[in-house]
Amino acid sequence: DAKTTQPPSMDCAEGRAANLPCNHSTISGNEYVYWYRQIHSQGPQYIIHGLKNNETNEMASLIITEDRKSSTLILPHATLRDTAVFYCIVRAYNTDKLIFGTGTRLQVFP
């Protein structure tokens, strides 16, 4: 699985959009980009995934660049509950396990 690079930490004001970047320059054609959130010491929670098209669900939007070498997770209106570690993971579709990196610790402040 391709390696991902994320900033170790970010801040965001409550109610504002949080844009979390991820670099995956070695991603291959059959690899998807996944995002998970882990609130302190709880089990990680799936947010969204995509291959090459932008994706949106009730939690977030995922923007993947045309060359697929990077992506951005957008939380449109960050809440205090979004204070968590966000993991960007690249995984081939024909494998099951997820390999977590170090993630981005997002701090949402009032």
Add this chain to the structure above:
Amino acid sequence: DSGVTQTPKHLITATGQRVTLRCSPRSGDLSVYWYQQSLDQGLQFLIQYYNGEERAKGNILERFSAQQFPDLHSELNLSSLELGDSALYFCASSVTRGNTGELFFGEGSRLTVL
């Protein structure tokens, strides 16, 4: 609530001892995954079982073993415990092999080795 149940939630034991962590996956999920999260190592994939058979192995120590039973629940056995084994152990489940990548995680079992 993810639907994945892990027991016990907390466990304190001494070095050299052996413990068993239990995981009940979501109803209908055939795959179970075990992860270890310690302060200095992040989330480490240990092992995956699919419908009773080992499917993938990660950084699992030889002192650790796991199995998945016919009713699909899984157990992670940790033996000859060391101080460094103190960590959160997460279990996750998913529907089938080649799934969409959505793993459902339990709330974890916190192991403290004294």
